[in-house]
Amino acid sequence: MVRKPCPDNPPCPRCGATHVVKNGSKNGRQRWVCRTCNRSFGATFGTPMYRLRNTPTEVARTLLVVMRRGSLSAAEEITGHKHETIGRWLRAAAQHAERAKSQGDGLVCASQRGGVRAPVGLL
Numbered sequence: 052m053v054r055k056p057c058p059d060n061p062p063c064p065r066c067g068a069t070h071v072v073k074n075g076s077k078n079g080r081q082r083w084v085c086r087t088c089n090r091s092f093g094a095t096f097g098t099p100m101y102r103l104r105n106t107p108t109e110v111a112r113t114l115l116v117v118m119r120r121g122s123l124s125a126a127e128e129i130t131g132h133k134h135e136t137i138g139r140w141l142r143a144a145a146q147h148a149e150r151a152k153s154q155g156d157g158l159v160c161a162s163q164r165g166g167v168r169a170p171v172g173l174l
């Protein structure tokens with residue numbers, strides 16, 4: 052039996068096909084498989100959140116602290132994440148913002164891919 056694609060499923064980030072089906076979950080996060088290119092992906096593929104161990108909410112919260120306090124060491128003290136880690140998240144978010152700016156709205160945000168809730172603009 053062939054499963055019907057669910058309208059809530061995100062389009063494939065690699066080929067853009069909409070025939071995507073759920074493909075179980077890993078570490079509590081939903082994964083999908085594309086029926087066109089047969090590649091699987093998670094909600095954060097192609098975003099700065101890809102392969103991060105912390106949740107998008109935690110990363111967004113930490114980056115907000117950096118913006119409010121204006122320093123990595125203050126954010127390290129408040130959030131408990133190393134300043135090297137926070138710096139990496141910041142650079143990833145900045146690169147993503149630059150790419151999104153130069154490509155218009157061509158990039159799909161993690162927050163649009165189901166299950167991920169974070170302030171718009173960070174992801």
Ligand SMILES: [Zn+2]
Nearest residue numbers: 063066085088
């Ligand atoms: Zn595909």
